[in-house]
Amino acid sequence: MSFHGPGTSKVMSELLQPDPAGLKRAAEKIQSGGLIAFPTETVYGLAADASNDVAVARIFSAKGRPSFNPLIIHVPTVAIAEKYVVFSEIARQLADSFWPGALTLVLPRTADCAISKLASAGLDTLAIRIPGHRLALQFLAECDRPLAAPSANPSGRISPTTAQHVIDGLGDAISGVLDGGACPVGVESTVVGFENNSPVLLRPGGVTKEALEAAVGEVLLHSDNGTISSPGMLLSHYAPACPVRLNATDKKPGEMFLGFGREQDKLSDINLSEAGDLTEATAKLFAAFHMLDEMQVQAIAVGPIPEIGLGVAINDRLRRAAAPRN
Numbered sequence: 001m002s003f004h005g006p007g008t009s010k011v012m013s014e015l016l017q018p019d020p021a022g023l024k025r026a027a028e029k030i031q032s033g034g035l036i037a038f039p040t041e042t043v044y045g046l047a048a049d050a051s052n053d054v055a056v057a058r059i060f061s062a063k064g065r066p067s068f069n070p071l072i073i074h075v076p077t078v079a080i081a082e083k084y085v086v087f088s089e090i091a092r093q094l095a096d097s098f099w100p101g102a103l104t105l106v107l108p109r110t111a112d113c114a115i116s117k118l119a120s121a122g123l124d125t126l127a128i129r130i131p132g133h134r135l136a137l138q139f140l141a142e143c144d145r146p147l148a149a150p151s152a153n154p155s156g157r158i159s160p161t162t163a164q165h166v167i168d169g170l171g172d173a174i175s176g177v178l179d180g181g182a183c184p185v186g187v188e189s190t191v192v193g194f195e196n197n198s199p200v201l202l203r204p205g206g207v208t209k210e211a212l213e214a215a216v217g218e219v220l221l222h223s224d225n226g227t228i229s230s231p232g233m234l235l236s237h238y239a240p241a242c243p244v245r246l247n248a249t250d251k252k253p254g255e256m257f258l259g260f261g262r263e264q265d266k267l268s269d270i271n272l273s274e275a276g277d278l279t280e281a282t283a284k285l286f287a288a289f290h291m292l293d294e295m296q297v298q299a300i301a302v303g304p305i306p307e308i309g310l311g312v313a314i315n316d317r318l319r320r321a322a323a324p325r326n
């Protein structure tokens with residue numbers, strides 16, 4: 001038995017309803033420097049006022065996130081984004097094609113950018129997006145300030161796609177969670193930077209490379225010898241507590257099998273999409289990992305997933321989940 005004396009008791013965060021009263025309460029917490037988790041179309045974000053250094057510092061400490069890993073800034077309109085970053089012509093085309101939506105653009109900070117330097121980890125660029133989720137946009141309007149928001153999970157763990165996932169991971173470290181149900185996309189935004197004015201894919205995500213290329217032509221893949229860095233792409237990430245084995249075609253003793261498509265159905269304890277639909281599989285991926293984590297399974301085996309469209313983002317997250325832990 002353990003004794004929790006004064007000062008050691010944990011304060012659980014509030015579950016805030018997606019109605020005017022809940023939004024108002026959430027915005028008040030942000031305006032007074034607090035942390036609120038909110039739904040986006042991709043995953044739940046852990047928001048703080050991006051112009052408040054102390055509030056931004058609280059995000060890093062709540063998540064246990066290394067301070068060299070910069071955050072994404074969320075804004076409600078392109079006009080507001082222009083106060084903080086400088087758009088090139090091609091960046092503007094991408095914003096016009098995909099915002100609001102699951103695309104983050106890494107662009108130079110404006111000379112008088114009011115966003116905390118801590119949020120961009122001291123870099124002279126800023127990652128920014130307009131989320132494609134009604135409640136997220138209402139929340140941004142109610143807060144009336146830019147929101148710095150990484151995914152609302154302890155650093156290195158699986159991103160949350162429901163309010164309950166947030167409470168399970170960070171419940172005692174934040175002020176509240178705005179409950180918007182399950183996130184429709186289910187995987188983080190695609191992060192695009194620019195090298196000599198050409199778009200470079202820094203993180204595969206909810207907008208596919210194929211869709212980006214249909215809008216603006218060739219998109220380069222990030223390479224470590226390039227001039228832009230992607231500090232968040234640590235290999236072990238999105239990791240459940242137990243070992244993960246990829247491209248499995250059988251199930252070993254003690255393993256739970258995460259499958260995809262009809263052919264893997266016989267082996268599957270959880271099938272991400274019986275119909276072999278990558279959009280459905282993406283939406284279910286993190287929830288499946290959270291469920292297996294909660295069941296405290298010994299090991300997870302994952303069947304092969306095609307490396308096309310959203311499959312690229314799924315396989316990226318799976319490789320990180322399976323990587324040696326650091």
Ligand code: TXA
Nearest residue numbers: 042044045070071125126127150151188189230231232
């Ligand atoms: O879908 C999403 O993007 C979610 C929701 C909440 O918007 N957010 C999210 O944030 O995934 P986070 O912090 O987990 O991932 C941010 C990624 C990291 O890989 C980080 O290194 C990269 O964006 N990033 C941020 N600022 C950057 C910059 N200035 N240059 C290069 N990469 C940057």
Ligand code: MG
Nearest residue numbers: 150151152159
């Ligand atoms: Mg994250």
